[in-house]
Amino acid sequence: MRYFIQYPAGTSELVADAMAHFVDDFRAEYQDDSAMLFSSSSPMERVADIPFAKNAFAVISEIRRGDINANVEQLAGSLKESQFPPLPGPRARGFRVMVHVDGELASVAGAPKREIERTVSACTGMRLEPSGRGQEYWVIGRLDMRDLMFCARLPKPARPKKARGALSHELSSMLVLASEPRPDDTFLDPFAGSGSFVATRLTLPAQAVIYSDLNLADHREQLPDEAVRDRRVRLLDEDAMVLPSVPDGSVDAVVTDPPWGEHEELPVPYEEFARTTTLSLARVLNPAKGRYVLLCARRGAPAFDEALTDAGLAVRATHEILVNGHPATVFVGDRRSAAEPAQKQEKPQPPRKPAKPLLIGMGTYRRSLNRFSR
């Protein structure tokens, strides 16, 4: 079967690395900044469950891309010969057809639109339901993709409600995956806010998960249930620049999103904040196996880049992404082979690219997802 997924902009390298661990016989056919077309022998349920996919689709038909109105008519013709596969989830009675070309909804003339809707209705026995309740079929075109596809949207798995200001579930999953989760990890988010990384990390086996945020009192009300109830969780309200109750070298993985320095008042200039924070992370991370993933505003990336290296935290890869449309940078690295802070000039730094250390543990992640989320 061929599938198309959309994911957070800029995470394409992380997605490309992760896919083979989530679906079987994975073969990428097209990828851009925020979407991928691939083939796989895995069933639709598995693809619908991919935690970092914002939308997932099964491809039903495709034609060579040209004029959109003519294309929609041609697709309607091709659908008469196509198989509409049974879709996972409860059977819908109604459907609608969306046309999404080059990242935005496209308008199509009335006649071809009605023609494709009539065809879908005849092939599936469903009635048109323009309000949006029911099954969605999408006509999808992407820049640099030769063909235009007709796809069935796969059902979205139920996900906990996102608190205000929280990162999306998809991005949280992607960044937690980048930390190479392992069952014996002690995990820390020292700027945990609404607890998105903590909640995502708790879906996997872990030894201990530390939530810390200076403003825990403000966030407590909104914390996900699992962050409050799970016995593996420790809730702290400590300053991430100090973390007084986290012993040296006691943490295996940090995934965090420090204040962006844009709206919040920081107690010190941003460069100093980045320096003190990274020294604090370097102290608590296990020197032999500590890993970290740090997300910051793109404007603040040079300060963190320098601070991480100075603190003895090797940067293995960086990813330029968008968070709600705002440019951001993700640093992925580890404590293992980084130079010690005081000696960093003397030891050669390992190369930053190509950097693909992200996926050890993805198999565990998928198996765990299968075990825990079904």
Ligand SMILES: C[S@@+](CC[C@H](N)C(=O)[O-])C[C@H]1O[C@@H](n2cnc3c(N)ncnc32)[C@H](O)[C@@H]1O
């Ligand atoms: C960008 S937000 C993190 C958002 C979080 N990733 C989420 O999805 O909700 C930064 C968080 O850091 C906290 N914070 C700010 N300064 C801090 C400090 N010095 N130590 C610990 N937490 C701090 C803020 O209260 C805020 O919740």
